[in-house]
Amino acid sequence: MTTLADLATPHQPNWCPGCGNYTIWAAFKNAAVEQGWDNTNTAMTADIGCNGHIVNFTKINSVEGLHGRALPVAEGIKMANHKLNVFSFIGDGGCMGEGGNHFIHACRRNHDITVVIHDNELYSLTTGQTSPTTQQGYPTKSTPFGNPDKPFSPAALAIASGATFVARVYSGDIKNLKEILIKANKHKGIAIIDVLQPCVTFHKVCTHTFYQQNTTPLPDDWDRTDKAAAFMKAMEFGENDIPVGIFYEVEKPTNESHFPQLKQTPIVKIPIKRDGLKEILKSYS
Amino acid sequence: MESKIFTVTIGGMAGQGIKASGILLARFASRSGYNIFTHVEYPSIIRGGHNVMQVNISKGNVAATQSKIDFLIALNQETIDKHLEELTPGAGLLFDSDKKLNTDNVPETVHLCPIPLAQFAKEAGGSDILINTVALGAVVGIMGGDLNIMFKLIEDEFGDKGEKIVASDKKAAQLGYDFALKNFGHKFTNPLEPAEKGEHKMVLNGNEAAALGAIAAGMQFAAIYPMSPISNILHVLARHQEEFNYIYKQPEDEIAAMNMAIGAAFAGARSMVATSGGGFSLMAETYGLAGITETPLVIIEGMRGAPATGLPTWSEQSDLRLVLHAHQGDFPRIVLTPGDTKEVFYTTMQAFNLAEKYQTTVVVLIDKDLCESDQNYPYFDYSDYKIDRGKFTMEPTPNYKRYADSEDGISVRSAAGVGNFFIANSDEHDEYGYSSEEIDNRNTQMRKRMRKLETCAREDMEEPVLHGPENADITIISWGSTKGAILQAIEKYDNVNFIQVKWMNPFPTQALTRMLEKAKYTISAELNYGAHFTGLLREKTGFVVDDTLLKYDGRPFYPKEIQNKIEEVLKKGVSS
CATH class of the missing domain: 3.40.50.970 (Thiamin diphosphate (ThDP)-binding fold, Pyr/PP domains)
Structure with a gap:
């Protein structure tokens, strides 16, 4: 049993009032309480960016690593102890920019982890520069005459790269986000959740109102196994046309399933044995 | 006493199995009771470039690359051309007699051993891969080796590839062996004659x-x-x-x-x-x-x-x-x-x-x-080794503090999934791992972490190793892979010793200072341009070496080069 009090730390969030991070945090804690995630069964990794501070406010074992590198840390945790629920909290800047390589390979290899992208279309901790998901033409501190570069869709990139669970959700929709987090964690394989998160301080277009007015839930009969349709849908991003929901969900062998030694007990709980090494040394004679 | 070392070099194109053949020869020599040391040279391409493997064989110590060849197996023309100058008087040169290789420039003191390698390979089973096995069989024949040891090696190495492969490899070795023994066996001493039965060794x-x-x-x-x-x-x-x-x-x-x-x-x-x-x-x-x-x-x-x-x-x-x-x-x-x-x-x-x-x-x-x-x-013996996980708990601990301050700088570590909450935080952090930029905390945590090195220096750091005589006219100081070449180079001197440093951080400052007090003339030898260790030694001990021997052409030190340096110093007289 996990209660909200169990998850509380002595530290209060230092995000700006109204920041999308609050509701992502809330949705995660609600999911943790509902599912009993605690320090015996769950671990988190975080990126560097405003979102990464989540580790200080959530009493779950975590690694707050380096900018863009949260995913390989999560993968290492999962391989060493595959019984843990592993969550990665990453930003659009860190993990689409500096960590883009890790992202596509994490999707390709289908590690059994849940990835929450705090996608605010900006580098905000460094006070508002353009990121890989900033819309073309939008002026930022690093692109005062408008962002010349086209953004990409993290969800479409994830589908193209081989992710097996891909969703998009608005950060203010706590209830749905909580449900998706739970589904993502239960999913065997990598789950990518692109969370549309307003930066209330630096982003003047992608506000709460903007997302409330422009997001459209996927139809109830959406076929989550149609990869091509999922990719096309994930590419849609415009006024009155930001689809949200679970685009894609299929069962495929996970990274961990390829290791026969991970069938049962986690690696870290198997007593270390070295019998048999003598035979190997002999084979060098 | 200097060890007598017999050097066999195999050369050919990348993709011709040079390295595999070299290992086989090294294992053969090892099983025949010899010590071996190999050295491979190859370019960064998979096929076509010049590949060489040197196999040094000795009853005594051998732990360095040599700058000479006593027997050369040339699978192509380039091998002959590139290594002519390294061939010692009386050396052998084995090559495929059916390939039109040019040996005009080979000195007369070198014994030519032309053998129809490809033809024998075909006879033994067909494939070109067997050319190397024919050549190895020939080497065994020429050098007085025991073909049965080679047969057993072939069984062990290729057994999992099936009886047919083993049989054709054996046949290839036999053909090379018979031909070479008959035609060239008398021209050489027997550097591969089985030595007294030693213990089984790993290569x-x-x-x-x-x-x-x-x-x-x-x-x-x-x-x-x-x-x-x-x-x-x-x-x-x-x-x-x-x-x-x-x-x-x-x-x-x-x-x-x-x-x-x-x-x-x-x-x-x-x-x-x-x-x-x-x-x-x-x-x-x-x-x-x-x-x-x-x-x-x-x-x-x-x-x-x-x-x-x-x-x-x-x-x-x-x-x-x-x-x-x-x-x-x-x-x-x-x-x-x-x-x-x-x-x-x-x-x-x-x-x-x-x-x-x-x-x-x-x-x-x-x-x-x-x-x-x-x-x-x-065989390496690791039976005494105890896995030491240090201060580490996989048990839930009340009021657990991952980064609690301690005298030796080491706190009790735990793991995710145990139930002991902590954050592994790249931000400076407090004893639980929460981000903290407070002055006192920063100082405490920083000092705690750095103190671990002092504990390590006290409890685990090893002193440098002195090889050779206690008192010497010349002291060579070095680290890493140069050990073998230096040991071989100083074998013949009773007035040269060698300090081998194995810990770079923490650094054995006191021990080295004490050891260097006795040194008369010091030469720091390392394989780089910037004299990295020489500078580190000076930084940590204040000691300035008398001389350096630096090399940065990618090749190892040859014992001869170190001896040349020693001779040069001895000639001018040692005074520091």
Whole structure:
């Protein structure tokens, strides 16, 4: 049993009032309480960016690593102890920019982890520069005459790269986000959740109102196994046309399933044995 | 007394199986009761470039690359042309008599041994791969070896490929053996005649020793991206993972490798990476993450030559300053420099214990010459080794404080999933791991982390090793793979000794100062341009060496070069 009090730390969030991070945090804690995630069964990794501070406010074992590198840390945790629920909290800047390589390979290899992208279309901790998901033409501190570069869709990139669970959700929709987090964690394989998160301080277009007015839930009969349709849908991003929901969900062998030694007990709980090494040394004679 | 060393060199195109043949010959010599040391030279291409493997054979000590050839097996013209000058008087040159190779420039003192290699290979079973086996059979015949030892070796090496392969390899060896014995056997002494029955020995290189040392140390997780010269470490580790319940994972790059290894260690695994200088440069960012989060991590760094891509398949000792200084800020790092294959095995094992005891990074700094040169040893004995996980708990602990201050700088480590909450935080943090920028906390945590090095220096650091006479006119000081060449070079002198330094951080300042007080004339020998160690020695001890011997062309020290230096110094008279 996990209660909200169990998850509380002595530290209060230092995000700006109204920041999308609050509701992502809330949705995660609600999911943790509902599912009993605690320090015996769950671990988190975080990126560097405003979102990464989540580790200080959530009493779950975590690694707050380096900018863009949260995913390989999560993968290492999962391989060493595959019984843990592993969550990665990453930003659009860190993990689409500096960590883009890790992202596509994490999707390709289908590690059994849940990835929450705090996608605010900006580098905000460094006070508002353009990121890989900033819309073309939008002026930022690093692109005062408008962002010349086209953004990409993290969800479409994830589908193209081989992710097996891909969703998009608005950060203010706590209830749905909580449900998706739970589904993502239960999913065997990598789950990518692109969370549309307003930066209330630096982003003047992608506000709460903007997302409330422009997001459209996927139809109830959406076929989550149609990869091509999922990719096309994930590419849609415009006024009155930001689809949200679970685009894609299929069962495929996970990274961990390829290791026969991970069938049962986690690696870290198997007593270390070295019998048999003598035979190997002999084979060098 | 200098050991008598017989040097056989096999040369041909990349893709002709030069290395495999060299290993086979080395194993044959080892099984025949000899000591061996091999050296491979090859360019960074898979087919077509010039590949050479040198196999040194001796009843005495042999631990260095030689600058001469007593017997050359040339599988192509280039091998003859490139190595003419190294051939000693009375040397042999074996080549395919059916290939129109030009031997006009070969000195008359060299015995030519033309053998129809391809024809015999065809007779034995058809494929060109057998050419090398014919040649090896011929070498056994020419040098007085026992063909039955070769047959047994073929059975052991190729047994899993089926009886047919074994039979044709044996036939190929037999054909080469018979022909060579009949036609050339009388021209040579018998350097491969079975020696008195010795114990069975392993023939292995530093890469294999590092991988096997990691397994012996109970390693549970390794993430390694391929790179010369360490790729062979991952080949060995990948093969045995299921049997020993560890994970080897090939990551997308070296950055991911080290981050994965940190994640695995955070979950409680004994964790490692391996790379060369270029890959380590990418890891530099993550190196300090392990440092500030106090995550145990073993890093095998196999140096190669020059910056950037540089000399990718050659050796150098020019990453010492890199591993000592890479990354911003200060954190405690342990850097060890083993000097031969056996030391690589035991140092790697030791590195896992040190990493967990001090909860920080331990670099085992080796180089291409160590990674890829084979030596033979009696089976390594690791029965005395105790896996030491240091202050580590897998039990839930009330009011657990991961980074609690302590006298020795070491706090009790735990793992994710145990129930002991903590954050492995790349931000400066308090005793639970929460981010903190408070002055007192920063000072406490920083001092706590750095104090681990003082504890390590007190409890675990080893003194340098003095080889040779206590009192000497010349003292050579060096580290890493140069050990073998220096030991061989000084064998014939009773007035030269050698100080081998195995710990670069923490640094054995007091012991070295004491040892160097007695030295009359000091030469620092290392394989780099910048005299990395020479400078470090000065920084840590104030000691200024009298002389340096530096080399940075990718080749190892040849014992002869060191002797030349010694002679030069002795000639001008020793006075410091």
